[in-house]
Amino acid sequence: MYRTHTCGELNLRHSGNEVTLSGWVQRSRDHGGMTFIDLRDRYGITQLVFDMETNGELCREARKLGREFVIRVEGTVRERSNKNPKMATGDIEIDVRMLWVLNASLLPPFTIEDETDGGEELRMKFRYLDLRRNKMKKNLELRHRMAGEIRKYLDKQSFIEIETPVMIKSTPEGARDFVVPSRMNQGEFYALPQSPQIFKQLLMVAGYDRYFQIVKCFRDEDLRADRQPEFTQVDCEMSFAGQEDVLNTFEGLAKHLFQEIKNIDFNGPFPRITFKDAMDRYGTDKPDIRFRMEITELKEFTRGHNFQVFDDAEYVGAICAENCAGYTRKQIDKLTDFVKRPQIGAKGMVWVKYNEDGTIKSSVDKFYDEAALHKWIGACGARQGDLVLIMAGERIATQEALSELRLEMGRQLDLVMEGDFAPLWVVDFPLFEWDQETGRFYAKHHPFTSPRPEDIALLDSDPASVRANAYDLVINGVEIGGGSVRIHNKDLQGKMFEKLGFTHEQAKEQFGFLMEAFRYGAPPHAGVAFGFDRWVAVFAGSDSIRDVIAFPKNNSGRDLMIDSPSSISHEQLQELRLKIDDTGNDK
Amino acid sequence: MYRTHTCGELNLRHSGNEVTLSGWVQRSRDHGGMTFIDLRDRYGITQLVFDMETNGELCREARKLGREFVIRVEGTVRERSNKNPKMATGDIEIDVRMLWVLNASLLPPFTIEDETDGGEELRMKFRYLDLRRNKMKKNLELRHRMAGEIRKYLDKQSFIEIETPVMIKSTPEGARDFVVPSRMNQGEFYALPQSPQIFKQLLMVAGYDRYFQIVKCFRDEDLRADRQPEFTQVDCEMSFAGQEDVLNTFEGLAKHLFQEIKNIDFNGPFPRITFKDAMDRYGTDKPDIRFRMEITELKEFTRGHNFQVFDDAEYVGAICAENCAGYTRKQIDKLTDFVKRPQIGAKGMVWVKYNEDGTIKSSVDKFYDEAALHKWIGACGARQGDLVLIMAGERIATQEALSELRLEMGRQLDLVMEGDFAPLWVVDFPLFEWDQETGRFYAKHHPFTSPRPEDIALLDSDPASVRANAYDLVINGVEIGGGSVRIHNKDLQGKMFEKLGFTHEQAKEQFGFLMEAFRYGAPPHAGVAFGFDRWVAVFAGSDSIRDVIAFPKNNSGRDLMIDSPSSISHEQLQELRLKIDDTGNDK
Numbered sequence A, B: 001m002y003r004t005h006t007c008g009e010l011n012l013r014h015s016g017n018e019v020t021l022s023g024w025v026q027r028s029r030d031h032g033g034m035t036f037i038d039l040r041d042r043y044g045i046t047q048l049v050f051d052m053e054t055n056g057e058l059c060r061e062a063r064k065l066g067r068e069f070v071i072r073v074e075g076t077v078r079e080r081s082n083k084n085p086k087m088a089t090g091d092i093e094i095d096v097r098m099l100w101v102l103n104a105s106l107l108p109p110f111t112i113e114d115e116t117d118g119g120e121e122l123r124m125k126f127r128y129l130d131l132r133r134n135k136m137k138k139n140l141e142l143r144h145r146m147a148g149e150i151r152k153y154l155d156k157q158s159f160i161e162i163e164t165p166v167m168i169k170s171t172p173e174g175a176r177d178f179v180v181p182s183r184m185n186q187g188e189f190y191a192l193p194q195s196p197q198i199f200k201q202l203l204m205v206a207g208y209d210r211y212f213q214i215v216k217c218f219r220d221e222d223l224r225a226d227r228q229p230e231f232t233q234v235d236c237e238m239s240f241a242g243q244e245d246v247l248n249t250f251e252g253l254a255k256h257l258f259q260e261i262k263n264i265d266f267n268g269p270f271p272r273i274t275f276k277d278a279m280d281r282y283g284t285d286k287p288d289i290r291f292r293m294e295i296t297e298l299k300e301f302t303r304g305h306n307f308q309v310f311d312d313a314e315y316v317g318a319i320c321a322e323n324c325a326g327y328t329r330k331q332i333d334k335l336t337d338f339v340k341r342p343q344i345g346a347k348g349m350v351w352v353k354y355n356e357d358g359t360i361k362s363s364v365d366k367f368y369d370e371a372a373l374h375k376w377i378g379a380c381g382a383r384q385g386d387l388v389l390i391m392a393g394e395r396i397a398t399q400e401a402l403s404e405l406r407l408e409m410g411r412q413l414d415l416v417m418e419g420d421f422a423p424l425w426v427v428d429f430p431l432f433e434w435d436q437e438t439g440r441f442y443a444k445h446h447p448f449t450s451p452r453p454e455d456i457a458l459l460d461s462d463p464a465s466v467r468a469n470a471y472d473l474v475i476n477g478v479e480i481g482g483g484s485v486r487i488h489n490k491d492l493q494g495k496m497f498e499k500l501g502f503t504h505e506q507a508k509e510q511f512g513f514l515m516e517a518f519r520y521g522a523p524p525h526a527g528v529a530f531g532f533d534r535w536v537a538v539f540a541g542s543d544s545i546r547d548v549i550a551f552p553k554n555n556s557g558r559d560l561m562i563d564s565p566s567s568i569s570h571e572q573l574q575e576l577r578l579k580i581d582d583t584g585n586d587k
Helices: A056-063 A120-125 A134-156 A197-205 A243-262 A275-282 A308-312 A329-340 A370-380 A395-412 A490-499 A504-517 A532-540 A570-575 B056-063 B120-125 B134-156 B197-205 B243-262 B275-282 B308-312 B329-340 B370-380 B395-412 B490-499 B504-517 B532-540 B570-575
Strands: A018-031 A034-041 A044-051 A070-079 A092-103 A179-181 A189-191 A210-218 A230-239 A272-274 A315-321 A350-354 A360-362 A386-393 A423-427 A432-435 A440-443 A470-475 A478-485 A525-531 A578-580 B018-031 B034-041 B044-051 B070-079 B092-103 B179-181 B189-191 B210-218 B230-239 B272-274 B315-321 B350-354 B360-362 B386-393 B423-427 B432-435 B440-443 B470-475 B478-485 B525-531 B578-580
Touching (some): A018 A056, A056 A092, A134 A210, A134 A243, A134 A532, A197 A210, A197 A230, A197 A504, A197 A525, A230 A243, A230 A532, A243 A423, A243 A478, A243 A532, A272 A275, A329 A395, A360 A370, A386 A395, A470 A525, A478 A532, A490 A504, A525 A532, A570 A578, B018 B044, B018 B056, B018 B092, B034 B056, B056 B092, B134 B210, B134 B532, B197 B504, B230 B243, B243 B423, B243 B470, B243 B478, B243 B525, B243 B532, B272 B275, B275 B395, B315 B370, B315 B395, B360 B370, B370 B386, B386 B395, B490 B504, B570 B578
Parallel strands (some): A272 A423, B044 B092
Antiparallel strands (some): A018 A034, A179 A189, A210 A230, A315 A386, A350 A360, A350 A386, A423 A470, A432 A440, A578 B578, B018 B034, B018 B070, B230 B525, B350 B360, B423 B470, B432 B440, B470 B478
16 A cells, blocks of 8 residues: 555644655755655645664665655654644654655756746646646646536536537638548548537537536637637537526626635626727726726817827827826836837827826926816826826727726736736627728627627628627636627528628538528527636636646647657558648748 | 526426426427427426417417427416326426417428437438437436536545646557647647547656546547547546555446446445456456356367367357257357358357257267267256357457357347446456567557566566556446556666567657656556446447437548538648648558
8 A cells, every 4th residue: 555644634633643655755854863854745745754863774765865756654643843833734743664765756857846946948848847836736726626616506507518529620710720631531621629619509409408518629829828729618508598698697607616716705796898888998808897097088188289199099098097196207118118019009108197286297298288188187087196198099909008008007006906806797799890901891709699689780781880799708807708699590690691701602611500400490599608727827816827727838839748749650641641741932 | 588497397386377488399289279289498398288269369370380490488387187197297288378489490300209210320410400309318418417426426536637638749559640730830740639648647747646537539540330539538547556446446436326327336346357267258358247158168078079170179168048948940040140240250150959858969969979068068057958059269269259149149038137237347458469460569458557566577578478457347248448557667668668669769759758757756656547438328228329429420430410521721721731642542
């Protein structure tokens, strides 16, 4: 037997017990005639003691053990003279009688501690060592518990988890598919699902009125910081349900998770905000409402002062940073640099200081007198001591820049309390998004999203203004999930495809089976999908989903540990009837 | 609101209540002045009544509804005059006041009933209709419940579910990999995992001593009846654990499932049998022990009678079919045809009838007198009235043929009670399997399986006789799962690769990261993986895993519903730098 107990469970009640433990050597200290070893496993750390006086040979063996050696020991639990109240096992130690080395270890390339000295790349290459760190262990345990609570809640609500296929069909709407060549059907390919969207709708047609699945999805995108080519989705769909049903059911899920995992009790309903309001007030469709500092539109107050920049701008907006009137020139310059970074791309920033003494100073004093500036200050609700920051330009782009500036000020002013959570629903998204480059509309959510019934008449006359029955759940400025009421009517679905520029043939080829299914009694249905990695990261207080994925890929889609992707054998290529085409030009 | 209740929950206690229901028209009957409609949803069927006398217009509307129309109704619950005790809702009906058609339906191509008239191909093409059938619904609900109980049990045992990646690296040992071309790393490929084997071993190195995952796995094999290119595995691994720990833990899991799902309480431990005994007694490593009819080796009793067939045979074995001495010539000929089928491939079959009156008659009377045949009968434990069936030839092939014959006799004689379950462990598998074609040893389980310590010395001298610390769980003749104690020692792992014919370089290229990981303190570990689809099928009493998979593929790996795999666009191929090679010869 390798162990009678784990390294996390022994305490004074076990005093005098003979125990066997197994684990890793976390650290080792020699104190005069004694050697102390911290033995670590998944459950904790237990102190082992070797006494040179009573058993010199064993103690000498113990002194040869390096960090991360795997050992098994037998000994007696005894009270520590020097207790450590911070550790669950801090009251006891093991007086070791026997020691076996189960496996040796080379010196790890970085320290296995809460704060490691390993860089990102090294940690990824030796992920199995990185995962030994307490922080990673806590994250993966959190992930496990969250998945468990999601399943528990949904099961109680009569949802049934149904596995949908991973090898499906390429549908080139949306992001790029990963494809899988078929050996048995040569020249043909499967695709990995970007989501089980079509299958869950087919399950609704099949009568499984409450479906969910925690499932891997795949997108062949150029990776940004918080994207992974494979990611996990909590995918859900309901029949005989509208937007209100979905929002209530999944607000219940979110509250259940807050309660069970974070021990936070949300009393009232989550706030709801329309997409338009979110853009106007926060400059983003995923506002972080843990702090206010809302955006104020100032265009009407800026006219008629011959300030060309504002007069030419479609939009002028401001945020008010409380108690920042004392910002130095240098601090303000830094903020200007911040908004001018290519990621944000603003041309500049105007500021107004409403000083403690009631005076006003601005970077546009030449154009606007104090009376004019007082109107801005009043609109923004600024008080003496506040700093108003203003940007102008094309509406959406400027709102987005103001949003980034708002978040930056939130960070600088420490407006967010650790452990604070602010969930909300964003609703009434536009149905379509115009793409300048291809000169056509794309589905903002996806092509199966239903327009709001009162906006259907606008589909032909003014598609850009049609609102969708679509909604997002946002927590702390992170889009945790989104969904929509689906179209269940064959004719309306056909109209959508037409508006999206599909010919009848294209629609039929790509989605024919769904259109066909809709001819056999499709119920009204609606659904939502949550980004599980993101949700876990938000609960873990982590900025990167890589911290909550056991074996993530890097920004080039590589797994540095197993060195993948990699070349495959000539025989494999031949069996698949594929050739690598190295004649093409670089794109 | 679409509904106040489901179609499965109303009873006499709701009499007089105003309710709203939504669902599908299962069937419709006109009785004089009344129209009765069975409304179906996932939860059951409720009878709707339309009365021509009180509301002629509505009744005429109802008569227009076709099968599988989706409707919503409002009405009053009332007691039925004609109760149906077989239905949960059989005491009541709905006196309908309002009716909305939510969606029409074409006439389905097959009937949506327990016994359908749809052939396999039609059912697959219209899977969303097939899934409306009660049997399929029960199967998917069973699957959901089994997954839930597996998670509940393992969570209680401190197992943590960790997701391992789906896009990994091709390791051409074992079955063929499905591969995924990488766009960002051109000319390189990911592979879909045949199992998370290597990742779960890395998780053990990382210290997650009890891991599990219910996970999709992929094998590009030529498909047989009960194979799918993607299938679901319950994948498990434990550290600081040996074979006994694994067997006890997962016998506990199996008992939990039997108890919770099938309401069967297994008192004692599951039987265990060695691979060798399983072959000798049942002719297979996955014996169905719901009935006995064990195989008896007869070689020693057949010598010296100049019967060339037996004298030349490496092996002679028999089964005893109780009370079958009365089998006619025709019945016996049919059995002979059965074992001569190419799938079994026996050359013939010898029979001995031990008649009710104590006389003996055999197909080899010319060579064996009654005294000789009595020895056979005695060895087989045959009693008066029994029929002994004998086959001879190469040992393994003949045992396997006898196994098929045994199963066929079990079916003919109805020896298996419906709802009967007989689990057992098969242990002590051989470590290697010799492959005639390539002239090398292959790992019987996989290359990471540990030999039994007492057999390590034989690795060089007699590899074929080395037994592995490997085990299978078998239920009703179906291999539900298998696993092994793993090698955690770098040197022993190196020796295994050598025996399997890997050069040092090949081993390093394919498994280098695992070998490397083993240098940093790998704990002793062992694991098991269960075929989830098969386990659900066995519990569902179904012969085919297709009956417990929502969207299976056919024997050519095609999904007939979505028509996949399919060709992809020229642009997609170009982005991946791939060319279809149509110059090759057919294989």
